[in-house]
Amino acid sequence: MSLFDADAADTLAVSGPLAARLRPRGLDELVGQRHLLAEGSPLRRLVEGGGTTSVVLWGPPGTGKTTLAHIVSRAGRRRFRELSAVTAGVKDVRAVVDEARNTLSMSGVRTVLFIDEVHRFTRTQQDALLPSVEKGWVTLVAATTENPFFCVVAPLLSRSLLLTLEPLTDADIADLVERAVADPRGYGGRLTLTAEAREHLVQIAGGDARRALTALEAGAEAALAAAAGSPPISGSPPISGGPPISGGPPISGGTAPEVPGAVPLGLDLLERAVNRAAVRYDREGDQHYDVVSAFIKSMRGGDVDAALHYLARMLEAGEDPRFVARRMIILASEDVGMADPGALAVAVSAAQALELVGLPEARLALAQAVIHLTLAPKSNAVIKAIDAAAADVRAGRLGPVPSHLRDAHYRGAGRLGHGAGYQYPHDHPDGVVRQQYAPDVIARSDYYHPTGHGFERRATERLQHLRGVLRGQPPEPPADNAD
Secondary structure, three states, X not given: OOEOOHHHHHHHHHHOXXXXXXXXXXXXXXXXXXXXXXXXXXXXXXXXXXXXXXXXXXXXXXXXXXXXXXXXXXXXXXXXXXXXXXXOOHXXXXXXXXXXXXXXXXXXXXXXXXXXXXXXXXXXXXXXOHHHHHHOOEEEEEEEOOOHHHHOOHHHHHOEEEEEOOOOOHHHHHHHHHHHHHOOOOOOOOEEEOHHHHHHHHHHHOOOHXXXXXXXXXXXXXXXXXXXXXXXXXXXXXXXXXXXXXXOOOOOOOOOOOOOOOEEEOHHHHHHHHOOOOOOOOOOOHHHHHHHHHHHHHHHHOOHHHHHHHHHHHHHOOOOHHHHHHHHHHHHHHHHHHHOOHHHHHHHHHHHHHHHHOOOOHHHHHHHHHHHHHHOOOOOHHHHHHHHHHHHHHOOOXXXXXXXXXXXXXXXXHHHOXXXXXXXXHHOOOOOOOOOOOOHHHOOOOOOOOOOOOOHHHHHHHHHXXXXXXXXXOOOOOOOOOO
């Protein structure tokens, strides 16, 4: 647990890690989350009006959940208590609640209770918060990276305002990095970044502000130490440009102003400092299309090692993982199809896992799906079938729906002959009966031609049997397709 202390916070702002020194002191300094910061928004009213509404902050790491909790606590100089769901128990929760209730009754000062990783709390621990939230003894700010509808009990969620934080954009991260270089709380212009180094920081951040600042700090420490002619001291704070400034708008956009003798930080030194090489990948250029093309063709061609390489290459370069998941869903039907009917479910499950747990953990589900799709038997019969059907439709081969298949449930349908003569398949021993389903114009059209690969080997025999019964003709002998 920790109690908000202005002096301690100021000390941290001077000598702490870069991410702590640059922690926004108000909503106007917050990077990103513009959808939450509009005038009159619930979050802005909570901060500016000093309200008592509890909130659940849901979003990926490094998007500002802890920062927002601190900003809320500073509104009206409220007390700030912090619990980690990893280490705290019901006893800790009740102790904070009792203390908050006593403080409120004696001095009128409200307490902001910040619970990080609230999804790790058991139902009992979450239930222990309900009375204090409902009666306003504490203003709860709960942060989670998991879907709160799955991990937060419904009574607590219904008593709180749910705010969804989004990953920071590349422009947000670039602005944050420039602020860190220029702001006196950071490097005060004593450091300059090359364009390549700045782009690398944006890529490895992956929308995570803390990750970007941690990487920048590692590179800056190495650059400043090298310029001073001494090895970097592990854990020591980089040189700051002086005492923290009080107020003023955040510095964003453009290039940080240089000061005489500013130390350059280039890509090579940054790569060595963060031990992560820059991936040459343009998410909006040729590399984007070339790599994803190679990714798809590797899975289609059965090269699991190449497919995993391209998956890792895209993820490490900061490619949108949802784009990757969507491409695998398409491939599951286009290139695997009925040769392995479960492939589509695997691809969809990987996409759902990505939404539920996010990166980096979801990379395991994506990799599992890549392996399954690559090793699966292949068939393009599905896409050929729907393309053939669509070609007939576009060519005008439509025809009326046979009268025995038309809706017969409304009044007067019988007089029109709708439904007359329809045979219910379940009334027949084999579950199928000779009956025309297609319009006359395409009654003998065959769109689906299964291969002999995987499950489609068995599907061929079943398909020939069904067509033979439906059309009243003997089935053709099965094709001699190799698996």
